[in-house]
Amino acid sequence: xxxxxxxxxxxxxxxxxxxxxxxxxxxxxxFGMSSNLRTFCSICGxxxxxxxxxxxxxxxxxxxxxxxxxxxxxxxxxxxxSTSEMPAVSEATKVSxxxxxxxxxxxxxxVELFSISAxxxxxxxxILIIGGILIGFGARYAGGCTSxxxxxxxxxxxxxxxxxxxxxxxxxxxxVHLVFPxxx
Amino acid sequence: xxxxxxxxxxxxxxxIIMYKSEAASWFRIYEMFQFQSFHMYGIIGTALAxxxxxxxxxxxxKIKSFDGKPIVILxxxxxxxxxxIGGIIFGLGWALAGACPGPxxxxxxxxxxxxxxxxxxxxxxxxxxxxxxxxxxx
Numbered sequence: 293x294x295x296x297x298x299x300x301x302x303x304x305x306x307x308x309x310x311x312x313x314x315x316x317x318x319x320x321x322x323f324g325m326s327s328n329l330r331t332f333c334s335i336c337g338x339x340x341x342x343x344x345x346x347x348x349x350x351x352x353x354x355x356x357x358x359x360x361x362x363x364x365x366x367x368x369x370x371x372x373x374s375t376s377e378m379p380a381v382s383e384a385t386k387v388s389x390x391x392x393x394x395x396x397x398x399x400x401x402x403v404e405l406f407s408i409s410a411x412x413x414x415x416x417x418x419i420l421i422i423g424g425i426l427i428g429f430g431a432r433y434a435g436g437c438t439s440x441x442x443x444x445x446x447x448x449x450x451x452x453x454x455x456x457x458x459x460x461x462x463x464x465x466x467x468v469h470l471v472f473p474x475x476x
Numbered sequence: 477x478x479x480x481x482x483x484x485x486x487x488x489x490x491x492i493i494m495y496k497s498e499a500a501s502w503f504r505i506y507e508m509f510q511f512q513s514f515h516m517y518g519i520i521g522t523a524l525a526x527x528x529x530x531x532x533x534x535x536x537x538k539i540k541s542f543d544g545k546p547i548v549i550l551x552x553x554x555x556x557x558x559x560x561i562g563g564i565i566f567g568l569g570w571a572l573a574g575a576c577p578g579p580x581x582x583x584x585x586x587x588x589x590x591x592x593x594x595x596x597x598x599x600x601x602x603x604x605x606x607x608x609x610x611x612x613x614x
Contacts, residue, residue: 302515305497306522312490313523314530319482320541322549325577329602336599344606357480358487359581365491366500366585376586379498384512389503401502401574401583406590419572420590424597425604426569431577432605433612434562435552438576441563442520445552447527452552452559459563460570461509467571468509 297375313443321354324440326431328352328359376400392476419475434459494582502574509571558614569601 300308313323331349338345370376378398381389386396394402403410410416431437434456436445442460445453494500497519508516533539534547541547552559570576573594575583580598583591605612 299498300493300496302497302518303522305493305499306519306524307526308489308493309497309519309523310526310530312486312493313527315486317530317534317547317549318539318541319479319486320543320545320547325581326602328581329577329599330606332599333603333606338603338606341603342606342609344609345603354479354483357483358490361484361487361489362491362494362578362581363487363585364484365488365493366495366582367491367587368488369492369495369582370586373492373496379501379503379507379515381503381507382512385503385507385510388510388512389506398503400498400586401588405502405574406583406588408589411590411593416590417593420593421597423569423573424594425601426565427573427575427577427580427594428569428598428601428603429605430562430564430566430569430601431598432562432602434559434566437566437578438570439578441559443523443527444549446524447531448549448551449528449531450552452555455556455559456563456566459560460567463564463567463569464505464509464571465567466564467568468506471568471572 296373299374299379309443310447313439313447316358319354322440323444324355324436325359325362326428326437326440328355329428330432331356370400374400392472394476415475430463490578491582491585494579495586500575500579500582500586505571505574555614558612561613569598 316323331352334345334347334349376399378400389396394404405416441453441456446457498504499519504516507513539547575594580591580595584595
């Protein structure tokens, strides 16, 4: 039973992600999660504010089913297939975490940001809101996120996706190395 | 109906992969941007190696989709600024929230309620892009 609760190694995980993309291509669709955010906007009536949201979102409703499945998968994996322990990060990462006041004895997600009690700190709410806005805005500006560009786009050897992924990393490195020391 | 179930099933498997690989954990994203572990690079690298192989096979052998139609992967429009600027903005958010859109949904299913704030903010960010789109360099 212990075996089923262990996290998966990178080579199994990476292979299975590629299979997810392949299955969606074989279904006549493409692998991209952030376009669902645009669909949500359209469903909520954002078409009144911008024609960017005036599209036939029912054509993309298959992707909402993928999202529903992903949520169910998260539920099953966290409740029945995992102990939800903190990932076994490297010793160097533990030192870095301590330097930004994040406990190195933690859970799957840091309690400092993702526990209900952490929400009593307005700073946490601010971090989650800014993070979310940047994700949504940036993904649509770049025309895709990790699944659409870093996996699908690069698998198809598309130059735009390479530029986007370089951008993802510039942004991520600036955030972790320059901004984190100021906000944590 | 069969198709609908298949889409849910693909999402379900994807959700389990994201959670079990720890790609949905803030800690792994933080560690990746610190270059302190091979884990995330191994995941992305393996996914890409097989991804390139699968896409090349589809093209070379003209593999058709399950309903018999040719599989066409539309190229993205040419540009530098939108991918670079948009990419940097996305990267800032990815590192700050420690989750990209796929894992956001997976973590909601896993029951981490504060992630709902990230989701609503991401929908709002998408809305903001729709409002400002024509004023931005593309």
